[in-house]
Amino acid sequence: NAGVTQTPKFQVLKTGQSMTLQCAQDMNHEYMSWYRQDPGMGLRLIHYSVGAGITDQGEVPNGYNVSRSTTEDFPLRLLSAAPSQTSVYFCASSYVPDYYNSPLHFGNGTRLTVT
Amino acid sequence: AQSVSQHNHHVILSEAASLELGCNYSYGGTVNLFWYVQYPGQHLQLLLKYFSGDPLVKGIKGFEAEFIKSKFSFNLRKPSVQWSDTAEYFCAVVRGGSQGNLIFGKGTKLSVKP
Numbered sequence: 343n344a345g346v347t348q349t350p351k352f353q354v355l356k357t358g359q360s361m362t363l364q365c366a367q368d369m370n371h372e373y374m375s376w377y378r379q380d381p382g383m384g385l386r387l388i389h390y391s392v393g394a395g396i397t398d399q400g401e402v403p404n405g406y407n408v409s410r411s412t413t414e415d416f417p418l419r420l421l422s423a424a425p426s427q428t429s430v431y432f433c434a435s436s437y438v439p440d441y442y443n444s445p446l447h448f449g450n451g452t453r454l455t456v457t
Numbered sequence: 458a459q460s461v462s463q464h465n466h467h468v469i470l471s472e473a474a475s476l477e478l479g480c481n482y483s484y485g486g487t488v489n490l491f492w493y494v495q496y497p498g499q500h501l502q503l504l505l506k507y508f509s510g511d512p513l514v515k516g517i518k519g520f521e522a523e524f525i526k527s528k529f530s531f532n533l534r535k536p537s538v539q540w541s542d543t544a545e546y547f548c549a550v551v552r553g554g555s556q557g558n559l560i561f562g563k564g565t566k567l568s569v570k571p
Contacts, residue, residue, distance in 0.1 A: 383563055385547065432501070445503045445506075
């Protein structure tokens with residue numbers, strides 16, 4: 343049972359480059375989300391999705407795009423990387439955010455450095 | 458806007474000391490409250506949650522938290538910490554009755570000296 347799988351684990355980009363962080367879950371979860379974690383800032387929600395074809399912005403969406411073409415996958419795209427996007431990114435999922443019955447499951451994170 | 462405040466950025470304790478980590482939230486309505494733990498190099502894991510009922514909630518690994526509605530607080534406690542409790546702890550809130558998004562506090566790093 344893989345749970346939430348994020349790739350890559352580490353990535354270094356140059357300013358202006360674009361890339362996609364992958365997130366896949368095999369639990370048939372409808373709800374998926376992306377957070378970024380920065381020292382002293384906790385986790386901040388970037389984008390989330392409540393099902394295939396439905397996405398919405400979180401607290402810090404600027405500079406990121408998402409799409410949800412399947413239930414399993416929720417990729418996060420950096421359009422033009424900036425040093426301010428250096429962070430650790432976590433993908434999380436649950437059965438439609440019913441936190442009583444379905445805790446949020448986190449992936450192991452992607453550590454991104456933008457130089 | 459709903460916010461979550463964790464008072465301590467870094468707490469250092471010796472083994473067997475008692476722990477209390479503070480968490481306050483700003484939302485005035487019904488809330489659901491959580492504590493997550495992140496061990497070094499790992500992802501976040503749920504420690505405990507409060508939805509309703511007994512305001513004293515017991516979680517895994519001997520942790521407990523008390524919901525005090527009048528103080529908008531949900532402090533995490535453990536009577537006797539172990540070296541293996543070294544981790545970062547995050548309080549999180551979601552509006553009760555809503556299937557919204559979790560709002561996390563900034564986290565408290567706990568270091569336990571052996």
